Amino acid sequence: xxxxxxxxxxxxxxxxxxxxxxxxxxxxxxxxxxxxxxxxxxxxxxxxxxxxxxxxxxxxxxxxxxxxxxxxxxxxxxxxxxxxxxxxxxxxxxxxxxxxxxxxxxxxxxxxxxxx
Amino acid sequence: xxxxxxxxxxxxxxxxxxxxxxxxxxxxxxxxxxxxxxxxxxxxxxxxxxxxxxxxxxxxxxxxxxxxxxxxxxxxxxxxxxxxxxxxxxxxxxxxxxxxxxxxxxxxxxx
Numbered sequence: 001x002x003x004x005x006x007x008x009x010x011x012x013x014x015x016x017x018x019x020x021x022x023x024x025x026x027x028x029x030x031x032x033x034x035x036x037x038x039x040x041x042x043x044x045x046x047x048x049x050x051x052x053x054x055x056x057x058x059x060x061x062x063x064x065x066x067x068x069x070x071x072x073x074x075x076x077x078x079x080x081x082x083x084x085x086x087x088x089x090x091x092x093x094x095x096x097x098x099x100x101x102x103x104x105x106x107x108x109x110x111x112x113x114x115x116x
Numbered sequence: 117x118x119x120x121x122x123x124x125x126x127x128x129x130x131x132x133x134x135x136x137x138x139x140x141x142x143x144x145x146x147x148x149x150x151x152x153x154x155x156x157x158x159x160x161x162x163x164x165x166x167x168x169x170x171x172x173x174x175x176x177x178x179x180x181x182x183x184x185x186x187x188x189x190x191x192x193x194x195x196x197x198x199x200x201x202x203x204x205x206x207x208x209x210x211x212x213x214x215x216x217x218x219x220x221x222x223x224x225x226x227x
Contacts, residue, residue, distance in 0.1 A: 031213060033213070040124065040219055041219055042120070042216075042217040042218055042219045042220075043160075043204070043206075043215075043217040045213075045214060045215070048213040050213070055211075055213060056211060056213055056214065090159055090160075094213075096212065103148060103150060103165075103206070103208050103213075103215055104150075104162055104165070105152075105160070105162065105215075106161075107159035107160050107161070108159060109158070109159050110159055
């Protein structure tokens with residue numbers, strides 16, 4: 001496996017379900033991100049972890065719960081979602097110790113979430 | 117609130133011509149600027165970064181930055197159908213990990 005891997009690629013869930021998105025990076029990067037991408041809207045940063053410590057939480061509702069057990073793995077736990085949460089959820093990683101390295105993101109293929 | 121603005125397009129350009137994509141930003145203090153390309157159904161990938169006023173060239177791509185006017189542009193010379201994608205402009209935010217994103221410009225290169 002190379003790059004950033006996300007599973008599942010597609011997920012359909014009801015509003016009362018609990019599910020999780022998984023991300024794994026094979027690049028040796030120190031920072032990992034969750035972004036939300038909705039049609040015709042800018043990417044929204046949700047969470048950032050640096051060396052498995054959360055450094056950013058952009059006022060994300062508590063129905064989204066991140067978990068970063070180590071620098072290579074990142075999870076997004078989903079619970080009691082709303083239909084407006086339907087979107088593409090992108091995981092990314094970066095290496096901070098290069099010039100502007102934190103902003104040079106490598107993205108995974110994304111998890112397409114549909115909330116019924 | 118800091119913003120990055122892009123024309124959503126689609127921008128249609130004939131093959132072989134120059135495609136010009138523009139982006140404006142609201143924070144005069146911004147220092148780092150990025151262009152990402154996103155093919156339909158795929159994830160974004162970095163194609164250019166620029167930090168100083170002026171032009172930066174990389175193959176067929178040229179990024180242009182004008183901090184006084186608060187705009188950054190991307191020129192694609194000798195456009196190819198494979199350049200058809202959505203181009204996302206991003207500007208470094210306040211924190212080290214934050215990027216302020218535009219909504220993207222859809223570019224279509226017509227053979």
